[in-house]
Every structure is written in C-alpha cells, then in structure tokens.
Amino acid sequence: MSNQAVEIKILGRTLKVNCPTGQEDALIAAAEDFDNRLKELSERTKVSNPEQLLMFTGLNICSELHNERREKNNYADDLSNKISQLTENLDKALQNQPKR
Template identity: 30%
Template sequence: MDKNIQPVSVRILDKDYMVACPVGEQDALIASSRRVDREMRKIRDSGKVLGSDRIAVMVALNLAHELMHGKHYHNAAADPSTLEHLQKMQQRLDAALDKHKA
C-alpha cells in the first residue's frame, strides 16, 4: 500500500467499511461517513425506501443535488482539485460498498 494512503474504518448503517484514505484526510473522511450514515438512516427510517442499495442511491442523489445547487458546487467547479478529490472519494466509497456486497 502507498505510504501516503492509510486504511480508515468507517461505520455506515451498522456495517463497517475499510476505506483507503490519503494521510491527513482521515478526519474529513470520517465526517463524510457520518453524514452519509445520518442521511441513510433518515431515508431508512422514513420507511419509503427499502434495501441498503436503494437507500445509498437515494442519498447519493440527494447529496449530488445539494452539491450542484449549493455554494459547494460553485467552489468545486472553480477548483478542479476539489472536484477530483470528491470523485476519488466517491470511487473509494463505491469500491468499499462493492467489496462488502461480495
């Protein structure tokens, strides 16, 4: 493993995921995972969406919508490194979710 990458354990909907994270970004990853967990719990507890895969897709859509229509979108669009960082984080989360399904 790259010495600049550190595994970080996060818990989302009572499931543990090990995610590769750049050194120094652990707090941001943990904060992000807490937000995802909170949003997934809201959707699950509403009873309108069943299945963790569907809940995850709804959260992803809601967060993407929020990002695109909030000030965060304008900052990310103006700063390609921020957008790239978000894309890499999304890829790591997708990989962790795929690995957990297997």
C-alpha cells in the same frame, strides 16, 4: 503522499477505506454524515432496501451539490458585475478630475 487505512461504518457495516494521510478526520466525518442521511431517509420513507437507500441518498447529495454550485456561480457572477461597475465608476471619476 501516503495513504492510511481508515475504518468507517455505513448502515451497520464496517468498511476499511484508504485515505490520504491527514484526511482521516474529514473521511470519518463524511462517513458519519452519509450514514446519518441514510438512516434519516430510511426512517422518513420506510425504505429498508440498502441499494435503494444508497441510490436515493446519493441522488439527494448530488442535487444539493448542484444547487450549491449554481448558487456559487450566481454569487461569483454578481460579484464580478459589481466589480465591473465599481471599476467603471472609478474610471469615470478619475476622468472628471482636473489635471494638474
């Protein structure tokens, strides 16, 4: 798979980033989301130091990611438990069927 150079803009700086072909739109959307988060955090906290903004925004994104993973794992565990209960109920129901 080849890479494509894509220009993105973060905190007013234009950067060229290599990206797998076909993923350019996703990279641009991610960069726009990241830039918006940085601007919102700067406005909300009045922090203007780019390094601090990058660090705090990165930490916020990691926190969101961990929460999403935890929720996904909880959902998967719940679903697995429900499937086990259904399987158990079906097994019991089949055992109670009269034999032909």
